[in-house]
Amino acid sequence: MGLVETEALVLRTYNLSDADKIVVSLTEKQGLVRGVAKGAKRLKSKFGGSLEPFSIVNITYFQKEEMELVSIRDIELRKSYFSDASKPEFLQKFSYLADLLTKFAPPHDPNERLYNMSRICLETGAVELESLDIIALYFEYWILKLGGYLPGWKHCSKCAKEFGNAETADLQLDFNLTCASCSAGRSVERIGPAERRVFNEAQNMPPGKFIVFVAKSRTEVTSVSGILKQIISRVIDREFVGETSLTA
Numbered sequence: 001m002g003l004v005e006t007e008a009l010v011l012r013t014y015n016l017s018d019a020d021k022i023v024v025s026l027t028e029k030q031g032l033v034r035g036v037a038k039g040a041k042r043l044k045s046k047f048g049g050s051l052e053p054f055s056i057v058n059i060t061y062f063q064k065e066e067m068e069l070v071s072i073r074d075i076e077l078r079k080s081y082f083s084d085a086s087k088p089e090f091l092q093k094f095s096y097l098a099d100l101l102t103k104f105a106p107p108h109d110p111n112e113r114l115y116n117m118s119r120i121c122l123e124t125g126a127v128e129l130e131s132l133d134i135i136a137l138y139f140e141y142w143i144l145k146l147g148g149y150l151p152g153w154k155h156c157s158k159c160a161k162e163f164g165n166a167e168t169a170d171l172q173l174d175f176n177l178t179c180a181s182c183s184a185g186r187s188v189e190r191i192g193p194a195e196r197r198v199f200n201e202a203q204n205m206p207p208g209k210f211i212v213f214v215a216k217s218r219t220e221v222t223s224v225s226g227i228l229k230q231i232i233s234r235v236i237d238r239e240f241v242g243e244t245s246l247t248a
């Protein structure tokens, strides 16, 4: 692989030894990358404040074939979210979203859409603290969609009929929706048109616009986000056995 230079979002760091740290980042070119930053724990480290969580950086690292852990040569800070991360609600929400990324983003697998979506959610979250729950829903939606785990909520999953504007659908155990005649009374939860609207529109606009679009639908945001969290837990249980559970 050799030397790689890419923009990245720092997700978290761990202490590796007295002097070194492990840095987990979502890179633009290579997906999730774990790397060793030598000397990062020293007071006068060349990495400075660039290793704070949620920093946008330019990172240069050396990758040996078949070794997951790369060797970080240089990190240059492009944008710091250090002061935003001092706000508890921001820190809590983005720590949760960073946890999702470390679980869902495959290592060394480029996904530019995932990177751009994460970056724009961070930028929007820093100026929309009142809407962090909406940004979290947006993020949950996209991380499932880009991973291929998101059910479609426009049609009945049994008869493929498109739901009407005023129609209430039935949520099934596999998180698909069915129409009343197909569900024959079996339903985990009723999903109304307002919830389907929140769900379906997340894919049509950037997070800033989505916040405005769902501003009057906070109850539906909470309810849809709850369902997305259940899907996320199901995926993690099934595909990432042994990982710790997530907290929102």
Ligand SMILES: [Zn+2]
Binding pocket: 156, 157, 158, 159, 160, 161, 178, 179, 180, 181, 182, 183
């Ligand atoms: Zn049906």
